[in-house]
Amino acid sequence: MKHALGSITRRERRFAAAGVIIALTLLLPVVAVAEPGLLPGTGDPAQPGLELALDVERGDSCRDTLPADTPTYVVCRWLNPPQDAAQVATFWAADDGANLKAAQPLPARYVRCNQKTDLSTSSSCKGGETLCEQLPDDDWYQCTDQTTGQTTYERYVNGTRTVRTTPPTTATPKATMTSAPASAEPTATPTASTPLPTISTEPIDPTATATTPTPLPTVSAETTSSAGTGPLAKAVSAARSTTQRLRIWVESDLADDYAAGDPQFTTALNALIAAAKHPGVTGVKFADNLAYTNFTRAQDVTRFLKRASAALRAALPGKRLSIGVVVPxxxxxSAKACIQEMRTKAPLATKENVTRYLKTAAVDRVEVSTGLFGRTYARHKVPDPKTGKPTPITPALAARAQWMSIRALEWDTLTQIGAREYGLAHAGATSPWDKATATAQIDARIGTAIAFGIPTITLWGHKTADGDQTYRLLDADLTPNAVWTALTTQRLRGRLAVILDPSSTERGVTTDLTELAKVASDVFILT
Known part of the structure; x- marks a missing residue:
């Protein structure tokens, strides 16, 4: 580290110091929020979008949020509370960074202005510079004033600076420095014996988080023709032709067909394989909300996964495989009554069972549904993170608890974990949310997932029929609303995906995909 810091110029050191100050001012509050710090929607009931900071003195809130069997290493504490970040930045930046200079370890070589206030009033050392170089095998530095030529010997011990005019008895003085240090040293060039590391550039897919009532929305469409002129082929071609190229997935839920018997399962499987062979298709999603319905035993779920995965991998080498799960x-x-109710509701979709399914290594990506069961959660209470008083489980608290639990379960070591967000879609032609509400909902749902390390979020509800209701993300006829405008301006495209049913569009496949591509980088096309 010392050699690395010692090889940069004085100008570069200034830039580095400025970067440290900016990072302390701006990034520490963000890190605090991400781990996790702010609780969306847990403020004044009259202001549901308000976020309140946790009580810093109270500290760890995970014990109140997570179930009792959570590993003890899963904690959430502030790295630096936002209200303290400015004070921290001021401390390190004050007096021309004197505290930074006093901190240990120092680089092997460094330069300082003779007048402490120089860099605070100008971009140069008007009073001249002093160059310091560490003496061999010692913590003493030989410092030469470049204006007067005077040499001193200095060291810092526990932040205290000691200065002397004669060399320490344990050190050998160096030749006086009369020219710029570090910047004059040559930079090492990699050779065949020191190859540069290889960096993976595999693209990341989109993600999301949300709330809606049961029963689960239907996400599979009627099977369409896989011929070159069929609706799916046209949708794939349109997705490839958008100005902002979309990564394309084809999606179907084979669980129903598997439960119906081999003939129907084989037919559905072959249709999905044919759809995935269209040029430009990245991967296949072959099950949604796995084991919530259709199965009576966990062993049957495992057999389905292994059988479908083996057939798809054999027929579609190189394609990525995905499923969706819901773990209510x-x-x-930490609400035990809620946990018991949800396990009764979905006995094969408990966290223990889903962990077993993921350990089959059948898929490359799993989308965890979120934004569901809001009415059920609201009937149960957990301690408020700030006051400790019982409070109903809000969508924001449910999302936070879900992603914290998934981190504790270590599912990301088994496969790529994404989210499928159901709570940003609205029923009917027009969204009822204004700008403030839409922004608060996006922060609580998508922001919570991203803050807990979920890389990709898929948004459900582009003109999707569920029962007698039609759900939308935009308003009817692709009219932008507050949600869509916020998603467009927040620049989350690389982390978001959408779902398209070619048989249910607002203004046609091509026009719809062109609009959807403004917000999402991936599209799941239903077959």
């Missing part, structure tokens, strides 16, 4: 109990946090 994860949104309960």
């Amino acid at each position: 109990e994860l949104g309960c946090g």
